[in-house]
Amino acid sequence: MTSGDTAGGRARRGRLEAAHVWTATLTGVVALGISLFNLAELQRGPDVDVTLPHVIRIEPHAPGGTVHLFVQPTIATRFRAEDVEIITNIGLHLLPAGKGQQPLFHWNEVGAWTYDFASNRLNYNRTADPSPLVVNQDKPQQPTFLFHSNDWHLHAGRYDGTLVLSRSSDRAPVKKPFCLDISKDALQTFAKAPERQFYELRNDVNPVTGRPQGESSCYAF
Known part of the structure; x- marks a missing residue:
């Protein structure tokens, strides 16, 4: 070498x-x-993600001449964080697209649906008072919220709605927009409904054709 x-x-x-x-x-x-x-x-504080369901249920003749709306969103955080998020209050706002009084809703309770095979119908049961919800990645929440209105006089037409979730942190509330489309035929059905009768409003199926439609569509009967 x-x-x-x-x-x-x-x-x-x-x-x-x-x-x-x-x-x-x-x-x-x-x-x-x-x-x-x-x-x-x-x-970093957890980012709350809210997904609205395909079905919102309405009880047009609730006890005392009131109207109930039942909403079951999925509330979760997509990323792991040391802290948890606490949802302190849930609000629902509906604004008629045309002329008309804006009904006032308040979060009345939390419940759950059970299916009765004999009658082929759903039954609603109260499970809890309105109370804070703890949300983290390991524990997503999917409660059914009952919203109560004393002054919603149903009229045919479109309603623009917002589900508002207030948080215990200093972050702004989470707002999820949606819309309801009450047809004249639906209004006639609701007017004849007995007390404790529930109806499904869907945003994924066209109520006239029965065909699937986009998730951005209004909830309709």
């Missing part, structure tokens, strides 16, 4: 060792960056 070969070998080894050092350093920097990012994500 000549002295030139020896010098060349040492040079190659030096370059390999330098590349190894830079690779290890780069790997460490990337790992540190990922760790810092994950730590920041964990320390």
